[in-house]
Amino acid sequence: MIPLLHVTPGDPTTVEFLKLLTQVLRGSVATRKRTTQPNSKDCAEGEDVKLPCNHSTISGADYIHWYRQNPNQSPQHIIHGLQSNVTNSMASLTIASDRKSSTLILPRVTLRDTAVYYCILRDPQWDRWGCTCTVSLW
Template sequence: MEFVSGIAILLALGIAGDAKTTQPDSVESTEEETVHLPCSHATISGNEYIHWYRQVPLQSPEYVIHGLQQNTSNSMAFLAIASDRKSSTLILPRVSLRDAAVYHCILRVARCDRQGCTCAISA
C-alpha cells in the first residue's frame, strides 16, 4: 500500500497594497511546485519600479524583488515584466510551506540625481 502525502500552500495576494495594482485574491499550490503570482498595473508610468514584498502573519513585510523594465531574478524569485510594463508575474520556484504568506505588488517612483537613483518605500 502506497502512502501519498501532500501539503497545500495558500499564497494570499495583497489587495490593499497599492491602488495602482490589481492581483487575484489567492493562489493555491502544493510543495515543490513553481507558482506564478500575476499583478496588473495598467497605469504604470515610465519611472515607476515594480516591487514585490511578502508578509507572514504578525511580521513586517519582507522584500522579495523589484524591477523596472527587464526580467530580473534573485535567490528567492524571478520577476517577469511584460514588454509594455502593464503587467508582471512573480515566479516562485519549488515553493514550500515557508513560502505561505501575503504577497504585495506595489509601484514606486525612482528619484534620480547625479549620484544615482533611489526609490523610497514607505510603510
C-alpha cells in the same frame, strides 16, 4: 479582502511600507497607480508558483516591487524591477514589454512560503500604490 499565498520565509523600507499601507487602508493615497492581483493562489509543495500583477497605470519611472508578509511579521522585500526580467535567490520577476503587467515566480515553494504577497509600484520619489495576493498550499 487581503489576498494570500499559502505556502511561507527586514527590509529597511518597512516603516515607509507600513505608512503607505496605512494610507491605502484609510483611502488617502491617490488611485492613479493601481495594481490588481488575484485574491489567492493555492498550490502544491514543490511547484513553481506564478503570481500575476496588472498595473495598467504604470508610468515610465515606476519600479515594480514585490513584498511578502508572514503572520505577525513585518513585510519583507522579495524583488523589484523596472523594464527587464530579474532573478534573485528568492524569486524571478517577468515584466511585459509594455510594462502593464508582470509576474512573480516563486520556485519550488514549500510551506514556509505561505504568506501575503504585495505587488507595489514605486517611482523614484517613493510614491506608491499596491495590492496583495494570498497563496495557499493544499
